[in-house]
Amino acid sequence: MSEEQIKNLEAQFEARIARDEKIEPKDWMPEKYRKTHIRQMSQHAHSEIVGMLPEGNWITRAPSLRRKVALLAKVQDEAGHGLYLYSACETLGVSREELYEQLHSGKAKYSSIFNYPTVTWADMGAIGWLVDGAAIINQVPLCNTSYGPYARAMVRVCKEESFHQRQGYEIMIKLANGTAEQKEMAQDALNRWWWPSLMMLGPTDAESIHTEQSMKWKLKRKSNDDLRQQFIDQTVPQAELIGLTIPDPDLKWNEEKGVYDFGEINWDEFWQVVKGHGPMNKERMKARVDAWEEGQWVRDAAMAYAEKKQERKEKRVV
């Protein structure tokens, strides 16, 4: 194809997206669109998969059967969400194995929030309430993104995710209304998860390298800073309602703007964690790689069994 033909196709492509048409897997698309989508969707899928680890840590120690079934269901949903997203990613011609390889080798990123440890039961509450809360704010606009398979996966994910946040908040309510020790545990979890949750919505707009192009392709519908503000404005009253204090001395309602002003985010910490120096980066990756490698014989056995069954079937036909 000549350069001019490609330019022409690109212009038509951009116009389709501008008209809110969806792009489907077999449609022509610019290479950069394909690559950007593989990157974002796989990062998203990896985050779901790695996100199971901090919570998996507490399944066997959930304080009641009610809490245990809920946590199990939530972690199972996350496996499902990872799967929807990997499948959507595969429609762009990348294999599942390549995607895993990128995660396991450290080439691909996942959400930095999962590199923090879950040290008490209250962390299950804080994760559901804050981390899933922030994730929902990030994900809802993606239900209208331009790439059809991604948008469809997100609709499914968002539908399922709202229980995740509610179950987390319910844990926090219970603890906040419990003994002094329980309330302290809830406050401590909020103290530790608040700032990482704000960071989870991504670098400030000034620092974000992908925003402009992603907006055009509807991979992003609101800027990181707007999403962060929305998250803060929605969460602060929820904390007040259950008598917990947001760990930010600069947090103040701004009457004029109708939003909360908040303190400086420690972006050095964010970049350290992104670069692999968070408290749990190594452990998370080790758990993930071990699970994959130790499961190899099961996958091989299943494949061998499937092939044997197929051979028998063919022999019988002859």
Next chain:
Amino acid sequence: MSNKKNWPLWEVFVRSKNGLEHRHCGSLHAADEEMALENARDVYTRRSEGVSIWVVESKHITASNPEHNGELFEPAQDKVYRHPTFYDLPDEVKHM
């Protein structure tokens, strides 16, 4: 790294209730059709989304090429006489 083959890809279709058609809802990897069905149940019907599941290995699906959309679908556009509104009726005929 194992030298064994990877699990193939399957497409999943779910009927949400009797009376409705099966609809494509996604895909997954599985070693064989039985496992594909079981995985589809766990992945796509965890909240009672279905009463029946079809799985088919993705490689068995033949799809039209969007580059041929012109010759495939455009001929239908100028055949308005296939639609009821093409035909003039007197106003007195209320329903037909």
